[in-house]
Amino acid sequence: MRALSGVQPSGKIHIGNYFGAIRQYVRMQDEHEGFFFIANYHALTTIRDPEDMRRQTLDLAADYLALGLDPQKATVFVQSDIPEVCELSWILSTVTPMGLLERCHAYKDKVAQGIPADHGLFAYPVLMAADILIYDSHLVPVGQDQKQHVEVTRDIGERFNNTYGETLVIPEPYILESTAVVPGIDGRKMSKSYDNTIPIFDPEKATRKRIMSIVTDSTPVEGAKDPEKCSVFQLYSLFASEQQRAEMAERYRAGGMGYGDAKKELFEAFMAQFGEARKRREELAANLDYVRDVLHKGAEHARAVARTTLDRCRAACGVDI
Numbered sequence: 001m002r003a004l005s006g007v008q009p010s011g012k013i014h015i016g017n018y019f020g021a022i023r024q025y026v027r028m029q030d031e032h033e034g035f036f037f038i039a040n041y042h043a044l045t046t047i048r049d050p051e052d053m054r055r056q057t058l059d060l061a062a063d064y065l066a067l068g069l070d071p072q073k074a075t076v077f078v079q080s081d082i083p084e085v086c087e088l089s090w091i092l093s094t095v096t097p098m099g100l101l102e103r104c105h106a107y108k109d110k111v112a113q114g115i116p117a118d119h120g121l122f123a124y125p126v127l128m129a130a131d132i133l134i135y136d137s138h139l140v141p142v143g144q145d146q147k148q149h150v151e152v153t154r155d156i157g158e159r160f161n162n163t164y165g166e167t168l169v170i171p172e173p174y175i176l177e178s179t180a181v182v183p184g185i186d187g188r189k190m191s192k193s194y195d196n197t198i199p200i201f202d203p204e205k206a207t208r209k210r211i212m213s214i215v216t217d218s219t220p221v222e223g224a225k226d227p228e229k230c231s232v233f234q235l236y237s238l239f240a241s242e243q244q245r246a247e248m249a250e251r252y253r254a255g256g257m258g259y260g261d262a263k264k265e266l267f268e269a270f271m272a273q274f275g276e277a278r279k280r281r282e283e284l285a286a287n288l289d290y291v292r293d294v295l296h297k298g299a300e301h302a303r304a305v306a307r308t309t310l311d312r313c314r315a316a317c318g319v320d321i
Contacts (some may be wrong), residue, residue, distance in 0.1 A: 001138040001139055001313060004140055005037075011054070012261070015198050018067065020183055021141065024242035025064075034073065035137065035302060036074055037078065040057050040079050063201060064076065065284055075298045075302050087315060091319075092160060093123065104148065106125075129156040133309070135309070136168075140171050153171060157169075157170045157171075159315075166313050168312075182238065183235060189256065200274050211266055212267075221258040223255070224254065227252040236248060236265060238268060245300070
């Protein structure tokens with residue numbers, strides 16, 4: 001089965017991204033035919049600096065390769081290298097009701113945040129549907145809170161099929177395994193919009209400083225502490241074995257362990273988890289031509305699949321004269 005996911009180039013990859021999705025993408029490439037793309041057309045709704053767009057696109061590609069996406073197992077490419085997706089997006093827009101787009105929570109949420117309500121933001125779900133449908137995707141990995149994206153794609157695909165006959169493969173959402181919310185350094189959910197993340201590939205000194213700045217309560221070193229209410233412990237739990245978690249929880253409850261010591265152990269666990277990926281990321285940064293080559297080869301494969309689907313759609317609606 002073919003599994004597809006696209007990610008916008010919008011900032012540094014952090015541990016919330018990794019535990020929430022990326023590690024599962026890496027596993028999926030062994031279980032399915034993985035298509036993973038960098039959604040730079042979607043990012044045009046927020047990134048308006050061309051050099052920033054180019055840099056972030058390459059950075060994200062290098063990040064994903066460093067974290068385990070394997071071009072020998074999966075197809076890794078950039079959205080804008082597949083022009084067919086824009087043509088399919090227009091075709092799909094002709095069967096997409098306005099009411100469907102008006103109900104999409106992502107549009108309403110972003111407008112509420114003050115993001116300008118341009119057509120690109122409003123029509124975002126149609127382009128997303130084209131991204132998914134053009135590769136005959138069977139599975140779309142999403143978190144439970146993103147399930148609506150796939151439901152909208154299914155609705156649009158079914159409307160096309162009902163209008164022109166069975167042409168498009170209708171995908172299923174692949175709900176990523178639930179994990180505890182990854183807390184940021186301020187205790188809220190880790191999010192780039194809150195600027196409370198712990199990036200995976202920052203320099204070691206900056207990473208240590210970020211971890212040591214995690215907000216904790218004022219319980220003294222000798223006092224007993226509740227591990228379940230501590231962001232440091234919650235983050236440590238993502239990296240630790242069951243036995244390591246139990247041992248640290250015991251030390252929290254017994255007292256005598258300061259938050260500074262817990263943060264140091266978290267830093268060590270972070271480096272143990274991502275040490276090899278960080279080394280690989282440095283190698284990729286020094287060889288961006290390799291990254292570009294991976295993306296170009298991935299685009300060649302993805303575009304061949306996209307062309308076949310688009311040809312079916314063009315024939316179905318009679319614009320193939």
